[in-house]
Amino acid sequence: MTHILHLKNLQFSWPGQPPVIELDQLHLAPGEHLFIQGPSGSGKTTLLNLITGLQPGYHGAVTVAGRELARLSSRARDQFRADHMGLLFQQFNLLPYLNLVDNVTLPCTLSAARRTTASQDSGSVDREAERLLTRLQLPPQLFRQRRTAELSIGQQQRVAAARALIGRPALIIADEPTSALDHASRDHFIQLLFEELEQSGSTLLMVSHDPALAARFPRHLQLGAATIC
Amino acid sequence: MLIRLAWSSLRSRWATALLTLCTIALSTALLLGVQQIREHTRQNFMATVAGTDLIVGARSGPIQLLLYSLFHIGSATSNIQWSSHETLQHDARVDWTIPLSLGDSHRGYRVVGTSSDLFRHYRYADQQALSFAAGEPFNDLFSIVLGAEVARQLGYRLGDPVIIAHGSGNTSFMQHKHMPFKISGILQPTGTPLDRALLVSLEGLEAVHLGWRAGVPLPGLEVSPEQARQRNLTPKEVTAILVGLKSRLHTFHLQRELNQRRTDPLTAILPGVALQELWQLLGVAEKALLAVSASALLIGMIGMLAVLLAATQQRRHEIAILRALGCPPARVALLLIQESLLLTLGGLLLGILLLQAGLALLQAPLLSQFGLMLSLGALTPTQWQICALVLALGLISGLAPALLAWRLASASHLIRRN
Numbered sequence: 001m002t003h004i005l006h007l008k009n010l011q012f013s014w015p016g017q018p019p020v021i022e023l024d025q026l027h028l029a030p031g032e033h034l035f036i037q038g039p040s041g042s043g044k045t046t047l048l049n050l051i052t053g054l055q056p057g058y059h060g061a062v063t064v065a066g067r068e069l070a071r072l073s074s075r076a077r078d079q080f081r082a083d084h085m086g087l088l089f090q091q092f093n094l095l096p097y098l099n100l101v102d103n104v105t106l107p108c109t110l111s112a113a114r115r116t117t118a119s120q121d122s123g124s125v126d127r128e129a130e131r132l133l134t135r136l137q138l139p140p141q142l143f144r145q146r147r148t149a150e151l152s153i154g155q156q157q158r159v160a161a162a163r164a165l166i167g168r169p170a171l172i173i174a175d176e177p178t179s180a181l182d183h184a185s186r187d188h189f190i191q192l193l194f195e196e197l198e199q200s201g202s203t204l205l206m207v208s209h210d211p212a213l214a215a216r217f218p219r220h221l222q223l224g225a226a227t228i229c
Numbered sequence: 230m231l232i233r234l235a236w237s238s239l240r241s242r243w244a245t246a247l248l249t250l251c252t253i254a255l256s257t258a259l260l261l262g263v264q265q266i267r268e269h270t271r272q273n274f275m276a277t278v279a280g281t282d283l284i285v286g287a288r289s290g291p292i293q294l295l296l297y298s299l300f301h302i303g304s305a306t307s308n309i310q311w312s313s314h315e316t317l318q319h320d321a322r323v324d325w326t327i328p329l330s331l332g333d334s335h336r337g338y339r340v341v342g343t344s345s346d347l348f349r350h351y352r353y354a355d356q357q358a359l360s361f362a363a364g365e366p367f368n369d370l371f372s373i374v375l376g377a378e379v380a381r382q383l384g385y386r387l388g389d390p391v392i393i394a395h396g397s398g399n400t401s402f403m404q405h406k407h408m409p410f411k412i413s414g415i416l417q418p419t420g421t422p423l424d425r426a427l428l429v430s431l432e433g434l435e436a437v438h439l440g441w442r443a444g445v446p447l448p449g450l451e452v453s454p455e456q457a458r459q460r461n462l463t464p465k466e467v468t469a470i471l472v473g474l475k476s477r478l479h480t481f482h483l484q485r486e487l488n489q490r491r492t493d494p495l496t497a498i499l500p501g502v503a504l505q506e507l508w509q510l511l512g513v514a515e516k517a518l519l520a521v522s523a524s525a526l527l528i529g530m531i532g533m534l535a536v537l538l539a540a541t542q543q544r545r546h547e548i549a550i551l552r553a554l555g556c557p558p559a560r561v562a563l564l565l566i567q568e569s570l571l572l573t574l575g576g577l578l579l580g581i582l583l584l585q586a587g588l589a590l591l592q593a594p595l596l597s598q599f600g601l602m603l604s605l606g607a608l609t610p611t612q613w614q615i616c617a618l619v620l621a622l623g624l625i626s627g628l629a630p631a632l633l634a635w636r637l638a639s640a641s642h643l644i645r646r647n
Binding site for chain 1: 231233234237238240241546547549550551552556557560
């Protein structure tokens with residue numbers, strides 16, 4: 001079975017400091033959901049940076065969708081990230097001057113593969129963006145009329161989720177996506193996210209401090225003094 | 230797609246973008262305008278001297294002779310004896326001569342005394358002969374032919390009476406009221422100073438000055454038009470002579486001969502050479518004007534550079550988002566270059582529109598005040614080169630923020646440190 005994510009003997013340390021990441025093995029199959037937790041400074045963000053290919057200088061191997069990232073050139077790594085990874089950030093990181101649809105379709109402008117998949121899913125990239133936004137329960141009258149800077153926090157987070165999901169990337173990487181939401185909004189958002197992931201079949205790797213979310217994940221990775229998988 | 234992103238980004242910063250656009254547009258319009266005036270001035274001047282081999286006048290500087298004889302700028306210090314004209318006219322090497330007599334005016338426009346040979350032999354621009362929009366050359370002693378601009382501005386028609394004034398000012402109290410001229414013809418526009426001139430026969434000019442001494446009419450010596458027709462009206466002197474030669478091979482020889490004459494000292498000039506001397510004289514001012522307008526453009530570009538650099542620093546987050554989504558640094562840099570190019574292109578197009586609007590507004594005053602005929606329409610090859618230069622400068626201005634964006638193009642800070 002091909003793993004979507006395979007980490008082997010991964011070790012990373014900041015200059016002059018002891019290793020912050022030490023992982024012997026980690027496999028994630030297609031469609032699996034992994035919850036990463038750990039105290040501050042335990043290396044959660046660093047691990048995400050290593051997996052996305054944004055942080056070089058590690059030992060071991062990071063293989064995503066069958067490709068070892070260290071073997072790719074910088075340019076190829078960027079393209080690989082655009083093709084295979086959907087990123088969902090704590091601060092949403094939408095382009096404030098674009099409307100909802102333009103924000104969601106942004107990954108498709110950088111990846112032909114995701115553009116093709118999105119077009120196949122709904123007939124066009126824009127229609128797929130509208131489908132995802134509808135599915136994430138955003139009112140259609142906002143899609144093109146509003147810039148994302150004008151939306152509420154909860155609405156922005158759902159736009160960011162639609163942007164990560166468009167074109168069904170193999171791996172969704174989410175970093176504290178619910179930290180700015182209240183409990184009710186958080187549960188609703190996670191419910192919607194999981195439903196869409198169910199359909200797309202993408203693998204989810206989520207970092208969070210929220211223990212209430214942990215129960216929804218079948219697999220957990222505890223980072224810290226003793227890494228437990 | 231990147232271009233849409235660049236456009237959206239610019240729209241989100243519309244106030245600074247608009248100001249930058251206006252700066253570029255104004256400086257581009259200024260530079261193109263200066264170039265247009267330079268080119269048109271040269272074209273107009275070249276067109277005026279196109280068909281003349283030699284200009285002969287009283288002993289003076291070549292540029293002065295060129296300016297007063299053909300361009301009606303300034304005045305002659307002295308005149309040529311009519312006998313000198315006759316000698317020249319009968320010279321075997323000379324094909325034709327056009328005598329010119331200046332000094333009178335009508336409502337600010339120069340009156341030029343000449344012979345009918347002007348209509349037969351004078352050539353302008355691309356060896357074009359004069360043609361009439363209405364009427365015909367002189368058909369009477371008191372016939373007057375108007376240049377196109379004079380007829381248009383003053384609203385004259387064929388047959389209208391015209392009273393000419395002594396002297397060349399805008400207003401003159403010494404008018405030849407007793408001998409009005411009658412318009413026999415109106416010329417087609419030529420783009421030369423003839424458009425702003427009134428042409429009368431040398432004999433007609435001689436007639437209106439009968440009974441005048443030293444520029445004033447002598448009381449009791451007034452002559453009626455009928456009496457004038459009975460007199461010998463052969464002019465005693467003329468201001469300048471345009472000469473066409475049978476063969477251009479004789480040009481230098483005849484010029485040297487005329488310049489070395491001891492009786493009735495003359496200056497003979499080659500109009501093309503004198504024009505070159507004039508350009509050399511004006512070249513410094515022209516270059517200074519160009520340098521000032523080029524500096525304005527440069528200042529505009531530096532302004533754009535400052536705006537883009539400041540915006541790039543503020544857009545670190547936006548750049549990081551694009552990087553995280555898989556946008557390579559080169560594409561991020563390209564986005565910034567596209568923004569700079571969009572601004573420059575917008576500024577350039579607006580500048581061309583401003584230039585055309587400015588020309589449309591200034592066309593009439595420039596023609597009436599300076600005799601400069603500026604035409605609207607397609608840009609000249611040099612102006613296109615300036616446009617290309619502006620775009621290249623825009624591209625170069627975009628490089629610095631693009632390099633900065635490349636340097637800042639790190640996405641790692643998007644994911645918080647813990």
